[in-house]
Amino acid sequence: MIDLSSLNENQREAVLWDKGPLLVLAGPGSGKTRVLTSRIARILEQSAGQHFRILALTFTNKAAAEMRGRVEELVPGELGRVRLTTFHSYAAELLQQHGNHLSFRPDFQILSNDIDREALLDDVLEQLRKNLTYSLPGHFKAAQLLPAVTRLLEHCIPPDQAEVLLQQANVENAIPLARVYTAYREALRRTNSLDFPSLIAESLDLLSKLPFLAKHIRKIFKHIFVDEFQDTNHSQYRILSLIAQPDPSTLFVVADDDQIIYQWNGASPKRIQALRDDFGVSELQLPENYRCPPLVIELANALIEKNLNRAAGKKPLKAVKQGESDDVVRVLRFDSVDEEAIWVARDISKKSLEERASCAVLARTKKLLDLAGRKLEEAGVPVYFAARKDEFKSAPLRMLHAILRLVNSKEDKQSLARLSKAFYELEGINIQMAPILSRASADGEDLLRSWLDEVKQRDTLEERTRRLLETDIRPLLNSLNYRGFADSLFGWAEVCQASSQPDESAFNEFEEEQEVWKILLADITKKFEGEDVSLHQMLHELDLTSKTPPKPPEAIPCFTIHASKGMEFGHVYLIGLVEDQLPSWAAVKKGDNSLEMQEERRNCFVAITRTQETLTMTFSAQVFGWNKQPSRFLREMGIEL
Numbered sequence: 001m002i003d004l005s006s007l008n009e010n011q012r013e014a015v016l017w018d019k020g021p022l023l024v025l026a027g028p029g030s031g032k033t034r035v036l037t038s039r040i041a042r043i044l045e046q047s048a049g050q051h052f053r054i055l056a057l058t059f060t061n062k063a064a065a066e067m068r069g070r071v072e073e074l075v076p077g078e079l080g081r082v083r084l085t086t087f088h089s090y091a092a093e094l095l096q097q098h099g100n101h102l103s104f105r106p107d108f109q110i111l112s113n114d115i116d117r118e119a120l121l122d123d124v125l126e127q128l129r130k131n132l133t134y135s136l137p138g139h140f141k142a143a144q145l146l147p148a149v150t151r152l153l154e155h156c157i158p159p160d161q162a163e164v165l166l167q168q169a170n171v172e173n174a175i176p177l178a179r180v181y182t183a184y185r186e187a188l189r190r191t192n193s194l195d196f197p198s199l200i201a202e203s204l205d206l207l208s209k210l211p212f213l214a215k216h217i218r219k220i221f222k223h224i225f226v227d228e229f230q231d232t233n234h235s236q237y238r239i240l241s242l243i244a245q246p247d248p249s250t251l252f253v254v255a256d257d258d259q260i261i262y263q264w265n266g267a268s269p270k271r272i273q274a275l276r277d278d279f280g281v282s283e284l285q286l287p288e289n290y291r292c293p294p295l296v297i298e299l300a301n302a303l304i305e306k307n308l309n310r311a312a313g314k315k316p317l318k319a320v321k322q323g324e325s326d327d328v329v330r331v332l333r334f335d336s337v338d339e340e341a342i343w344v345a346r347d348i349s350k351k352s353l354e355e356r357a358s359c360a361v362l363a364r365t366k367k368l369l370d371l372a373g374r375k376l377e378e379a380g381v382p383v384y385f386a387a388r389k390d391e392f393k394s395a396p397l398r399m400l401h402a403i404l405r406l407v408n409s410k411e412d413k414q415s416l417a418r419l420s421k422a423f424y425e426l427e428g429i430n431i432q433m434a435p436i437l438s439r440a441s442a443d444g445e446d447l448l449r450s451w452l453d454e455v456k457q458r459d460t461l462e463e464r465t466r467r468l469l470e471t472d473i474r475p476l477l478n479s480l481n482y483r484g485f486a487d488s489l490f491g492w493a494e495v496c497q498a499s500s501q502p503d504e505s506a507f508n509e510f511e512e513e514q515e516v517w518k519i520l521l522a523d524i525t526k527k528f529e530g531e532d533v534s535l536h537q538m539l540h541e542l543d544l545t546s547k548t549p550p551k552p553p554e555a556i557p558c559f560t561i562h563a564s565k566g567m568e569f570g571h572v573y574l575i576g577l578v579e580d581q582l583p584s585w586a587a588v589k590k591g592d593n594s595l596e597m598q599e600e601r602r603n604c605f606v607a608i609t610r611t612q613e614t615l616t617m618t619f620s621a622q623v624f625g626w627n628k629q630p631s632r633f634l635r636e637m638g639i640e641l
């Protein structure tokens with residue numbers, strides 16, 4: 001039996017709950033990860049020998065990987081019965097298995113960056129302009145149109161209704177925009193590719209069109225879990241509704257309405273109400289906070305109670321940690337942001353290495369964070385920024401990614417161009433696109449084989465490179481052994497790096513990115529435990545995962561509040577607590593009770609509740625040359641200035 005003795009009463013009730021669908025309102029630091037993983041483990045243990053599975057949807061790969069680790073610890077060897085994944089990865093999986101009903105092949109490509117999406121939209125515009133019956137406004141350009149197309153996709157607007165809906169909404173250029181949108185979705189299908197928003201839109205379309213599919217999913221996945229439910233947008237909610245209805249009795253949702261900070265991305269307090277209305281969920285609260293000192297909890301409660309649209313009956317957080325000391329919370333005023341950042345950097349640099357390791361600098365905006373990062377570096381403290389990284393930067397990893405994509409999508413010209421570019425940076429051999437394309441079309445060969453034929457003809461080719469591209473690549477071409485080929489390519493690249501005089505910058509971040517690659521392979525092995533992970537499945541995971549390297553142990557995290565969500569740090573430095581930063585300028589303009597201001601209050605709430613030991617809040621009279629008032633949130637927390 002798994003041991004539930006370390007759980008508090010509310011946590012235990014949630015883990016053991018079996019009376020229908022449940023919404024757990026879990027405050028920050030209340031142990032929701034512990035509850036989710038213990039509940040999954042409890043169900044697995046009690047149903048040993050049965051074949052049903054558990055679907056648990058999270059919002060980040062990091063959260064999913066962490067939970068897989070904890071479940072594995074609690075019930076070793078049972079992970080094969082759990083699909084713990086993100087909404088987007090699950091959507092990709094659905095489309096791999098059933099996308100043929102919408103004319104997608106399982107090896108579709110995921111367009112993970114805007115450059116590829118824009119290139120496709122450019123093709124679409126060119127085709128539409130060639131077609132004389134379509135007259136597009138002269139100013140229609142891919143880069144400007146992409147955000148509008150993204151919004152339509154995010155709202156899952158059916159292409160055949162786009163024209164009417166856009167006209168009804170009085171959108172400028174409604175008819176041509178609808179045509180571009182329809183043509184873009186057709187182009188995705190034609191090229192067998194999907195971007196992030198269309199993964200969700202097409203999955204929703206699939207589930208809506210094929211009711212038997214939702215039924216089939218419910219048969220396999222007897223239990224459905226959703227973590228961070230407050231972040232779901234309308235389309236994700238509709239997907240959940242389709243798979244959980246008509247019998248949501250085993251639905252288990254964890255949410256915190258006080259941590260909705262993705263309103264701009266479609267999250268809304270209304271979603272929790274919709275869950276109550278549509279699923280008749282029972283509710284349980286986890287107000288106990290294990291993370292923060294009591295004083296921080298006091299400030300957090302005082303702040304968040306100023307928000308008007310909180311869940312009815314929401315209990316204040318209760319600090320489990322005991323004991324007070326004077327310097328748990330510090331509030332400091334400076335004349336300028338430069339002084340503010342320099343002080344924070346000095347304060348951190350004075351700490352022992354051990355204490356430093358648990359510091360983090362948080363800010364609402366990237367600009368302030370960059371300044372603090374620079375000052376830390378000047379004080380000799382290494383820093384770590386966790387910006388999302390859609391593509392690899394180093395030439396060896398770009399070359400690997402392009403080759404794997406070309407094996408999977410044989411006519412992918414973008415990957416061919418990327419392969420040639422990376423190869424040139426590594427070997428100094430220039431392979432032109434035109435001869436490859438004409439050779440491929442004349443011989444009926446795929447692009448990668450054509451490229452390989454062209455490279456092998458070069459007299460200047462080093463022996464080791466010939467071996468990589470003639471011999472080592474064979475297992476990949478013949479049996480899709482991507483793991484083995486990646487190892488060979490890394491070995492080859494390391495020799496290149498050491499032995500010739502390549503462009504040094506080609507190897508920037510090479511080591512870190514090899515680490516990212518290894519972590520990804522380990523994660524997918526766990527995620528698809530007991531299953532063979534095909535090349536296209538692996539590429540989908542790779543394209544859905546940020547390539548941000550793990551934090552070096554000695555570096556100080558400098559995170560925006562959004563990036564810090566779900567984390568905890570010993571010593572939190574929250575900088576830039578001034579009007580127009582936190583709260584943002586837009587929220588200040590909208591007024592004190594606006595939805596925007598309430599979201600900013602939640603941002604501040606999320607930031608301060610990352611604290612395990614001390615919280616330092618700073619602000620300045622001048623921010624980038626402008627006079628600023630201290631943040632109203634300081635006053636709302638009851639801090640006298």
Ligand SMILES: Nc1ncnc2c1ncn2[C@@H]1O[C@H](COP(=O)(O)OP(=O)(O)OP(=O)(O)O)[C@@H](O)[C@H]1O
Pocket residue numbers: 006007008011026027028029030031032033034256290291565566567609
């Ligand atoms: N019953 C418990 N006994 C002791 N410690 C606990 C208990 N429950 C949770 N914790 C600890 O509290 C901390 C916060 O837990 P966790 O990371 O699961 O928080 P969370 O609810 O996901 O927070 P957030 O919403 O802020 O991300 C962790 O360090 C965890 O180990």
